[in-house]
Amino acid sequence: MDTSHCFHCGLDIVKADEIIFDEKHFCCNGCKTVYEIFSLNDMSCYYDFQKSPGASPLDIKGKYDFLDNEKIVDKLLDFNEDKTQIVSLNIPHIHCSSCIWILENLHRLQHAISYSQVNFHEKKVRITFNPGLTSLKDIVYLLSSIGYEPYISLENYETGKTNIDRSLTYKLGVAFFCFGNIMLLSFPEYFEVSEFWLDQYRGFFRWLIFALALPSFFYSASGYYVAAYKSLRTGMLNIEIPIALGIIVMFIRSTVDIVFGYGPGFFDSLTGLVFFMLLGKMFQIKTYSFLSFERDYKSYFPVAVTKINTDTKESSIPIYEVEKGDRLLIRNQELIPCDGILITAKAEIDYSFVTGEAVPIVKKSGDKIFAGGRQIGKIIEMEVLLSVSQSYLTQLWSNKVFQKDVEQKYKTITDKISRYFTPILLLIAMVGFAYWIFIDINTAFNVFTAVLIVACPCALALTAPFTLGNVLRILGSQKFYLKNAVVIEQLAKVDTIVFDKTGTITTSKQTSITYEGVVFSNHNLTLIKNVLRGSNHPLSRMLYDFLPETSRLAIHEFDEFPGKGIYAVTNGSTVRIGSASFVGKKQPLHLEQTAVHITIDGLYFGKYIFHNQYREGLEQLFKELGQRYELKVLSGDNEGERQVLERLLPNGSQLIFNQKPEQKLEFIKYLQEQGKNVMMVGDGLNDAGALAQSNVGISISENVNVFSPACDAILDAGEFYRLGYFMRLSQKAITTIKMSFTLSLLYNVVGLSFALSGNLLPLVAAIIMPLSTVTIVSFVTLMSNFYAKKIKGI
């Protein structure tokens, strides 16, 4: 049995905290408790489906008090009757079959739950329960206690029920139904030999085919007509126009043919075309369904806050009801929802969301505190200055950059070509018509319509979605998630890359710590470690993990002064850990470092300096990227890291420090005005404006479910060093698309030669079009897979 990893959650076990229960090893009490719950209820087969599927439950006391508020609960429920309530909860931890199993067996843990169903792709669980026996809050507590804490955000609160749109499935079904039946019914005419019986029943078959084509023409293809009409109204020529044109011309020509008996018409090609187009569209949608990029800034704010009423009673109110002058209670780890004034004597606020700095900022009573910070430590009281819609962060979000539709900034490669496709096509058709009109008027019409029919825009319409969809899938499987296919094209065009420093090229997970000063004896180390144990401060936690194992000591006195340090008395010694001034050491003012000083029994020993730890493979990545792109680094931090960065980056790369969020955005704009195509790699809310402004914004994330909504792509932190590979793959994707356009051009030339010579038989059209579609789709899929493997090896 693997004893170094927790049986429940799979994370490394710190020997000091190890708990052994039922002959299994757990990393903490939380994991052991979940295991206990499962084995007591006979549900230990949770562990059979996947190794270490669990998550350590987090302490959520007080966090869900807003669920006591009836109005909020009402908005969150899907269905609300006397005896039954149904709620859909978003649970980020759903990731494997064990999760599905346990969540669908919730009724064994809580009898009031009658039924629960998981939607794996959306990471949602739909729970049906009896409100008389349990409440939504209890269910949320239950879920959290087993490590499946739901993620409840303002979105759930605001939007009404979204109706599931199945129209594409219906259209596809209709299209295939018509296509299949028409093909079968066309067989007699294909194998046309002038047989007597065929002449007799020809009319029957033809009109039947006509009737079958109607649903496909009117219903299934309706999307294309609407899109083409809209695009014509705005004066742009996009890909839907030749498709809609082709379909309509085919229909008219075929109807004319049947009515006047010229031929069997092209209904088989028509329905075939509609079917393949819709299939392509469905494929596109399936590829995007995993990630939801629709979160806006509201997701970062707590749904409800605790307000202290004038009679000092606490009540939870929805965030939009917070008004100026309200007094709010903010607990440990809670976000500050709006700008206000601090009432409590002292507060320590972590603004890493906004500034990127992990070190909390100390505020004292009367100071203004800004929204977006997270309170660390004691409970604080604040008075609201501005309601939510006016806070600083909202201003950043409301920056017109967000409102701008990114799509309009960039014309996709398909749109570029379709701009020329339709006019050229019409030109050829006119020329053919003009040529034949002097020879035979019938053939002239024949040729005109044949040209419009056979010039298959399907290659154009299908190449991009299939190639890009495939590449999207390949990238997604390697933890690089793009917002949509357009991003791939934009990636291929980038020439400048701007990196944010904190959290992007540095990792927040490990920070290397060095010590300067008098060496500690083992006894002293024991003292320090024990004192650190009582503190929740990020630096204390990092230092605690860094120091070696020691025995436990009892602490007699312990006082933590936010922003200053810790004062403790243990084992007869007085220990002071913290800032230089706190421990009584004079520090030269211009020294820029994050350091923790130690004094024991009044004697100064030294300081621990926290160095930024750069991500693995960074130097290699910079070298690789430096060959093709201009690299720049922007940072909200101080100049301390300049020399290190100059070493890592290619010569002459720009390094700018002390940048505020707006300044980062301005910098990107400035580069773009110089004609550069900029890609920004960042991580948090503070570079959100810059991420949206840049041509491509990539957000590096340690946890894929928490990211900036302004970005175009998310890259998992572990795969950061492969950025060069991803960039090359996107370029190869564009190459593949160009190659397949050439291939389709070949088909078109062949088809047009048939059309212009007046020889386009329905049979020929019926063969060429599906053939070209299938070969193009297979070609792009194979090529993109081939490139993905080939350039990996480089």
Place this chain on the structure above:
Amino acid sequence: MSVIYLLITISIIVAICFFLAFIKAVKSGQYDDDYTPSVRMLFDDELKKTDENQTKTTDEKTI
């Protein structure tokens, strides 16, 4: 050969019946999530011990 009218009509009607079944199936919502059922069906049903005891006792009674 005029029976072909009847045959084709019948086959079209059968095809339409299948099509209606398709519409009904999609409407019931079973295709909205096409991944989870594939995992769900692999879960083993556990035999409930109490049920076994009950069947045993009823058997004894009939004998």
